[in-house]
Amino acid sequence: MNNIINDIRDKARQLLAEGKVDVVIGYEKGSLPLKATPFFAHSPAEVDSLIWDETCENNLATYVAKTPGKKAIVAKGCDSRALAVLLQENQLVRDDLYIIGVSCTGVIDQRKIVAEVGEILEAGINDGKISVKGMAGDKEYLFAELKDATCQTCRYPNPVLEDVHLGETIAVSQEAPAFADVIALEEQSAGERQDYFKEQMSKCIRCYACRNACPLCYCQECFVDCNSPRWLTGGVNRAENLFFQAGRVLHLAGRCVDCGACTRACPQGVDIRALNRKMTKDVYTMYNHEAGISEDGKPALNEYTTNDPEQFLVKE
Amino acid sequence: MGEIQVEAENKKYEPKIAAFLCNWCSYAGADLAGVGRVQYPATIRTIRVPCSGRINPLYVLKAMANGADGVLVSGCHPGDCHYISGNYVARRKFALIKSLLNHVGLEEDRISFSWVSAAEGIRFAEVVKGVTERVSALGPNNGIFKVVDDGGAAADE
Amino acid sequence: MKISKEKFGQAFDALVADYKVIAPVSDGSGIAFTEVKSFSDVKQDYLNSKLPPKAFFFPQHEKLMSYKKEGKDVTVKSELKVENTILFGIRPCDAKGMLLLDKVFKNDQYTDPYYYERREKAVIIGLGCTKIAPTCFCSSFEISPAGSEGSDLFLIDLGDSYEVEVVTEKGKALADRLALAELTADEQALVDKIKSAETPSKIDVSNTTSKLDKMFNSPYWDTLQEKCLGCNVCSFSCPTCHCFDISEEVRKNEGTRVRTWDACMAPLFTLHGSGHNPRDNKKTRWRQRLMHKFNYFVHNNGSMSCVGCGRCIKSCPVNMDIRQVVDGANKAELVVE
Numbered sequence: 174m175n176n177i178i179n180d181i182r183d184k185a186r187q188l189l190a191e192g193k194v195d196v197v198i199g200y201e202k203g204s205l206p207l208k209a210t211p212f213f214a215h216s217p218a219e220v221d222s223l224i225w226d227e228t229c230e231n232n233l234a235t236y237v238a239k240t241p242g243k244k245a246i247v248a249k250g251c252d253s254r255a256l257a258v259l260l261q262e263n264q265l266v267r268d269d270l271y272i273i274g275v276s277c278t279g280v281i282d283q284r285k286i287v288a289e290v291g292e293i294l295e296a297g298i299n300d301g302k303i304s305v306k307g308m309a310g311d312k313e314y315l316f317a318e319l320k321d322a323t324c325q326t327c328r329y330p331n332p333v334l335e336d337v338h339l340g341e342t343i344a345v346s347q348e349a350p351a352f353a354d355v356i357a358l359e360e361q362s363a364g365e366r367q368d369y370f371k372e373q374m375s376k377c378i379r380c381y382a383c384r385n386a387c388p389l390c391y392c393q394e395c396f397v398d399c400n401s402p403r404w405l406t407g408g409v410n411r412a413e414n415l416f417f418q419a420g421r422v423l424h425l426a427g428r429c430v431d432c433g434a435c436t437r438a439c440p441q442g443v444d445i446r447a448l449n450r451k452m453t454k455d456v457y458t459m460y461n462h463e464a465g466i467s468e469d470g471k472p473a474l475n476e477y478t479t480n481d482p483e484q485f486l487v488k489e
Numbered sequence: 490m491g492e493i494q495v496e497a498e499n500k501k502y503e504p505k506i507a508a509f510l511c512n513w514c515s516y517a518g519a520d521l522a523g524v525g526r527v528q529y530p531a532t533i534r535t536i537r538v539p540c541s542g543r544i545n546p547l548y549v550l551k552a553m554a555n556g557a558d559g560v561l562v563s564g565c566h567p568g569d570c571h572y573i574s575g576n577y578v579a580r581r582k583f584a585l586i587k588s589l590l591n592h593v594g595l596e597e598d599r600i601s602f603s604w605v606s607a608a609e610g611i612r613f614a615e616v617v618k619g620v621t622e623r624v625s626a627l628g629p630n631n632g633i634f635k636v637v638d639d640g641g642a643a644a645d646e
Numbered sequence: 647m648k649i650s651k652e653k654f655g656q657a658f659d660a661l662v663a664d665y666k667v668i669a670p671v672s673d674g675s676g677i678a679f680t681e682v683k684s685f686s687d688v689k690q691d692y693l694n695s696k697l698p699p700k701a702f703f704f705p706q707h708e709k710l711m712s713y714k715k716e717g718k719d720v721t722v723k724s725e726l727k728v729e730n731t732i733l734f735g736i737r738p739c740d741a742k743g744m745l746l747l748d749k750v751f752k753n754d755q756y757t758d759p760y761y762y763e764r765r766e767k768a769v770i771i772g773l774g775c776t777k778i779a780p781t782c783f784c785s786s787f788e789i790s791p792a793g794s795e796g797s798d799l800f801l802i803d804l805g806d807s808y809e810v811e812v813v814t815e816k817g818k819a820l821a822d823r824l825a826l827a828e829l830t831a832d833e834q835a836l837v838d839k840i841k842s843a844e845t846p847s848k849i850d851v852s853n854t855t856s857k858l859d860k861m862f863n864s865p866y867w868d869t870l871q872e873k874c875l876g877c878n879v880c881s882f883s884c885p886t887c888h889c890f891d892i893s894e895e896v897r898k899n900e901g902t903r904v905r906t907w908d909a910c911m912a913p914l915f916t917l918h919g920s921g922h923n924p925r926d927n928k929k930t931r932w933r934q935r936l937m938h939k940f941n942y943f944v945h946n947n948g949s950m951s952c953v954g955c956g957r958c959i960k961s962c963p964v965n966m967d968i969r970q971v972v973d974g975a976n977k978a979e980l981v982v983e
């Protein structure tokens with residue numbers, strides 16, 4: 174792992190020193206244990222803060238279009254997929270972008286730890302083991318136990334798009350996408366699902382962290398902020414919250430790269446993923462499409478075939 | 490007493506259905522049904538759109554939020570779009586809207602999609618009858634999207 | 647004075663008959679202040695709630711009035727139903743936060759009736775912190791993790807009993823319903839020890855306000871905000887943030903006027919009707935956030951409007967740490983203007 178970090182720093186230093194880019198977007202160590210934080214290196218002197226490990230949970234593609242000038246970005250699989258969708262949608266200029274690809278074994282789900290050992294006081298990652306000193310006790314975890322739900326089903330740990338690859342690549346075991354989580358919900362009755370989402374939506378405080386963390390929620394004016402027409406009243410209750418999430422998820426259908434950034438960003442622990450994953454599954458099963466797996470092509474909803482399924486039509 | 494009253498109320502209950510109809514086909518189909526004096530329930534509130542491709546998923550959500558008991562979206566048969574591919578693109582969107590709303594627990598029959606051409610006046614009436622029956626069977630909007638009238642200030646539970 | 651937890655629990659359950667009682671409850675993903683009916687529902691061992699208790703005085707979304715037009719008649723209704731309320735288990739940072747909100751909603755120029763009614767009818771039972779989270783830094787603001795400022799009645803957990811401090815008249819009225827006993831010398835020593843504790847994490851804010859006076863045009867703001875997503879998490883989770891938006895929800899002939907939390911980090915916050923936005927980037931928004939808390943509020947109200955609860959640090963999706971932000975401002979070089 175340390176070699177990778179050195180390689181990232183060297184590459185960043187070189188890009189900045191040679192004036193190839195104005196800024197390198199990567200991660201640095203955060204202020205809390207097991208937290209990395211997005212970092213913007215503007216000069217070669219700053220690159221030694223850059224890191225790369227299992228705590229680098231943010232999707233940095235979110236920043237690319239908003240950061241002026243030429244930029245390099247440290248991109249793991251899902252970041253690169255988001256970049257691919259952004260390129261498909263003409264949101265980025267490829268020539269202004271230098272992608273430093275890194276393969277990712279997954280990121281740590283902090284919530285699992287906090288639920289068991291309380292607030293984390295200290296933690297260390299060593300050889301695939303994570304030892305944590307928490308306020309309510311100490312524990313040593315295997316990384317596999319802490320892997321974020323998104324990463325457990327990830328099929329693109331290696332960047333799909335990159336200008337340089339640092340470190341090793343990772344073998345992918347899954348041939349086809351697995352949707353056990355979605356199927357489990359589908360198998361429940363409509364009433365049970367309704368209850369589940371009611372409960373989830375009543376937790377939402379409409380802070381929009383999910384939207385803002387999402388690399389593909391880039392609208393200049395989000396429909397929730399739109400005054401004319403006014404889609405939402407500004408009320409914060411489960412009905413309006415569901416309107417917001419359903420609207421958001423439909424806007425992301427066929428574009429969402431299943432990076433999990435939205436769900437990790439949510440301070441209230443809302444299961445946003447359950448909605449996005451349903452759309453991902455539908456898009457895959459109906460249109461055989463996965464978002465952002467290459468720079469070419471279009472998002473699933475910008476395309477069609479003349480024989481797309483239409484079971485959803487009325488019987489008459 | 491209870492049972493009889495329920496019967497009477499059920500009979501009176503007329504769902505309100507927001508119908509988004511494509512100008513070039515279903516809207517004309519509705520017109521044809523009218524001209525031909527084909528009877529169908531007066532449950533739909535028609536909103537004319539230039540193409541089924543114009544349907545924003547938010548229209549469907551907003552209709553539900555504003556208290557519609559059902560939504561009907563109808564456009565030209567695939568291949569017949571006035572704008573060539575509008576309904577093909579819409580078809581994917583519709584499939585996903587329907588699937589997502591079903592997933593979050595909205596009853597299947599609240600939201601209906603159909604293709605009705607300008608020549609299918611009788612069929613249009615059939616569709617409206619069918620949709621009306623199914624929405625009536627569900628009863629009023631159960632409010633998973635429905636906004637409380639005070640703008641949501643009163644928590645609904 | 648003290649009371650055994652058992653006796654306190656009985657008294658608590660009796661209070662439920664006369665008051666709406668709000669207390670910390672574990673909701674699966676954290677601690678939330680919720681109405682409870684029995685002391686047994688209360689989570690007694692907790693760090694702090696996910697969201698601050700400010701919503702009980704200043705709800706996230708609140709109907710101010712409703713109106714209806716029938717023919718030429720317009721009726722306007724404004725109902726405010728406020729029950730006598732007890733807020734139990736409020737931590738010292740949040741209790742202080744309420745004193746700061748008071749300065750905004752109840753001052754010599756304006757008293758907000760909605761806030762004020764609720765505040766007047768509420769009794770705050772504070773609970774001292776015996777465990778301190780790594781994100782807590784209240785001691786930076788002269789708040790003690792076991793300090794009673796802002797509470798009406800203040801408790802410190804001594805294991806089987808609570809030490810009870812009567813802070814205000816309101817608190818005294820409640821204390822009269824408790825069978826209080828004297829502390830033993832050992833217990834007193836324990837209380838003294840808890841009271842003298844400080845948060846391990848502290849920031850130096852001694853010169854921050856005057857430094858910020860000179861920093862409006864500092865380049866510090868240029869890079870500070872780069873990673874911020876501009877969400878509302880830090881504002882909504884802050885016990886002292888109090889900005890709101892007022893909107894009309896009108897349908898046909900009737901409507902309501904509602905007040906909703908707003909946040910200075912949101913693009914809509916300062917958007918004018920003309921389309922002009924005087925704070926149209928994250929840089930000016932973050933400047934506003936820091937300035938408001940550590941400079942403007944001090945000038946206007948004589949106190950900083952951060953109480954070191956650490957919620958924004960814990961909840962920020964990109965780990966923006968206000969302690970580092972203040973520290974950075976303390977250290978930033980001044981540009982000569």
Ligand code: SF4
Pocket residue numbers: 376377378379380381382383384438439440441442443445
């Ligand atoms: S991040 Fe969570 S709480 Fe915030 S708006 Fe999204 S779902 Fe709601």
Ligand code: SF4
Pocket residue numbers: 255386387388389390425428429430431432433434435436449
């Ligand atoms: S919706 Fe969520 S999972 Fe999908 S791309 Fe956006 S942040 Fe990632």
Ligand code: SF4
Pocket residue numbers: 873874875876877878879880881911958961962963964965966
């Ligand atoms: S919570 Fe973090 S990302 Fe969100 S506005 Fe505050 S500082 Fe920015």
Ligand code: SF4
Pocket residue numbers: 880883884885886887939951952953954955956957958959968
């Ligand atoms: S600024 Fe952050 S630490 Fe300070 S009171 Fe607000 S939420 Fe708590």
